[in-house]
Amino acid sequence: MQRATITGTGSAVPDRVLTNHDLERMVDTSDEWVTTRTGIKERHIAGDGEFTSTFATRAAEGALQMAGVRADELDQIIVATVTPDFPFPATACIVQHNLNATKAAAFDISAACSGFLYGLSLADKAIRCGAASKILVIGAEVLSRIVDWTDRNTCCLFGDGAGAVVVEAREGESGILSTHIHSDGSYWELLCQRGCGNRNPATQKTLDDRLIYISMQGNEVFKLAVRAMEEVAHEALNTNNLTVADIDLFIPHQANRRIIDAIGKRLGLDGDKVYINLERYGNTSGASIPLALDEANRSGRIKKGDLLLFDAFGGGLTWGSVLLRWQS
Template sequence: MPNRAIIIGTGSALPSRLLTNRDLEAMVETSDEWIKTRTGIEQRYIVGEGETNSFLATRAAKNALEMAGVRPQELDLIIVGTLTPDTPMPSVACLVQKELGAKKAGAFDLSATCSGFIYGLSIADKFIRDNRKMKILVIGSEVLSRRVNWTDRTTCVLFGDGAGAAVVTGTKEDRGILSTHLHADGALGDLLTIKGLGTAHPVTMEMLELGWQYIQMQGREVFKHAVKALESVAWEALNANGWTTDQVDLLIAHQANMRILDFLREKLGLTTDKVFINIHKYGNTSAASIPIALDEANRSRLLLPGSKLLMVAFGGGFTWGSLAMRW
């Protein structure tokens, strides 16, 4: 039996401030009914005073390490999927390493937007296939509220902040990550983008006036590509492992929009009880979306030994991916 990567602990963390749809009604021209009908979102959490990406990521990491029974000093690697780091340098992963005291661990961020956690698990899987004794911390953490234009009702209603984490190690048993499937199409990047704050468009008054520091999205086009890509990459994982859809015990998809989740469920022929949903509570938390959902499912005992789990994500870039595992 080859080395397999298994998840032995999960954790998540949310910021302190709850922002409901009713709260948004006082901030921008929208309504609770409009938001729920179009997105399924009822509320989201956003950072308050002193709360940063690395703060949330560290809290989620500590929760995952506690569940796993792993000390920070045992970690070999820390991977953080994020598009909203505290600073360009040092990385969120390095800041988490410092806060945890994980002096032995290498640490780096990766930028794959909403697919970041699946990309991170894929990298961890490759390391552990070579050395099953490794212990790797994979985190998805975002502070999207700092990249949202709160006067743009088409985007500000969608996003929330949060972090999720998983501790990954190896086994010789017939379980764990079975396959990962990663894709991207940079030609479509302008459909969902933050144009400013990088080296191509550094901070200037002109850049700020254009609003390039904020998320800009062509919603209908993003939806069209997202549903097609998610269905395709889900089938890719199923076919790679010889699974039929009725063998899937739980689908954890990126929580972007309830309409996307419903579309995917119908295309795969899954019953509602096999699709994990928490978008109504947190909104779209990008790279944090899947690990937060994974932690909730795990702590709710929806994942039992041997459960067949399918994860799928789609995000800006464009990036998308899937992962199949036996819990």
């Protein structure tokens, strides 16, 4: 059977690191307050002249090198982001140019923290139906530019970076087993950026009203995230007649340590099967799962034949899961 198989991973983050102690000098917070509530100790912040495409390109180069795939062999480039370089053109088109991926169709998708899994779902479908054989899927964000650095409840949460995978058509039992994506727009106001779209265009009033920044109702998002991520994890397992005991590594969206711990407990997963790097990167939205995947892959945490489960939840509201058998 031909499946969509991840053959290369890559990631990139800014050099600048902002610790909780640095935040103490910027806003009314403390390392203890942030760590206790989120599990985050530090995050990477983009500098001048660094953009979403900067990190997307670097992550892509690492994934292509690992896969042994040339950029001009790619059929598609999919970039999942809510912080594109521009409203248009798509950041994926800029990445295509940077890579010289001459024949790749390039486009962005906006599904917030679930974006990378939405991208994998699209890549899986394109490969299964024979429309493509080599696809680059990237999750990339520079969230620091839409964070309100005077709001201690949100500014401590987010970081910048990118993760990428090369997905190829391969015969065999390894690869993506199934993808599951969902959304519920009735909750859109719980997690959003109200300004800079055509509903609230960029004006002095938009800036004064702080509509350009991330707005989040954290407690409500927490409750919905835990329930949705648990349900979509079981959906993936049930679809493939597998159980939680079959999972070798669970890589959830790295949003908040309390959310990750709650999901792990509800699923009955042993702690050593849950991959967490949140403390060093914060919430990088669509970049968090591919960034964690690349780290786990390059450190030897993933072995050939391992069963991996990805699980995410984000603004929209959106959520999803991907179940795959690892091959490298």
